[in-house]
Amino acid sequence: MPGGRLTDEERRTIAEGLAEGLGYGGIGRRLGRPASTVLREVTRNGGPEDYRADQAQESTRDRARRRRPERPPEPAAPDDGDGRDPRQLREFEEFFTALLERQGLPRMAARVLACLCVADSGAATAAELVGRLRVSPASVSSAVNFLEQQGMVRRERTPGERRERYVMGDDIWLRSALAALRMNEELIAATRRGVEVLGPATPAGARFDASAEFLLLMSEALHLVLERWNGRRGEEWGVGPPRRPPPGCAAPPGLREGARPPGAPEPQGNRPP
DSSP: OTTSOOOHHHHHHHHHHHHTTOOHHHHHHHHTSOHHHHHHHHHHTTHHHHOOHHHHHHHHHHHHHHOOOOOOOOOOOTTOOTTOOHHHHHHHHHHHHHHHHHTTOOHHHHHHHHHHHHSTTSEEEHHHHHHHHTOOHHHHHHHHHHHHHTTSOEEEEOTTOOOEEEEOOTTHHHHHHHHHHHHHHHHHHHHHHHHHHHOTTSHHHHHHHHHHHHHHHHHHHHHHHHHHHHHHHHHHHTOSSOOOOOTTOOOOTTOSTTOOOTTOOOOOSSOOO
């Protein structure tokens, strides 16, 4: 039954699905359960390579015997009203957290960011995050510091109040793209330096040269995407010219005002996009 505990038979189905190479979504459809449930079960019991149905069943029994008295019901995520299903919201939040982890975010930073993402306000106080995630204030503080360094979260303070609010902002992926552009520019400079040091005629130098060419194309493509996005937002919101990058997230040198990345070739004729 969806939402209930997994049975021994369901765990065998999971093991068979993993052996067949099915993804979590495919296994979940077989069971009639969300993919996030399958993901948690497999992650908790050895991962996709070492998952064993009988061992998972025994581990579950052991955990049940050691389980502490039940805690109060988990508080709802900030701003998750409007008749939305709390269980579906929690499952999506867990799924999105796992996705952010696979993209490279540390576990706690992914949990905090996912919590902010599902909140209509995109914001929460430290106390709200501690209560929602059931972790220590120090864990939340470390995660917020990391996200702030990445430009994904900012701090705000309501006038007259001492408590800070951590705000995700609607431009989070724009900031991420700008950070990727900055990193790409640094990689282009480093690979070109590698060509100079190693010599373009050597195998290693040729490899660096090809890498620089590819990274340059990446910068061009990302810059065009940002230009198109800013133009679209200008049309939709009727604000005229494309918006400037958010404060603290200016585009890298050579990528402002429609300029091409350093060293980019001039456009030729009807060059395909």
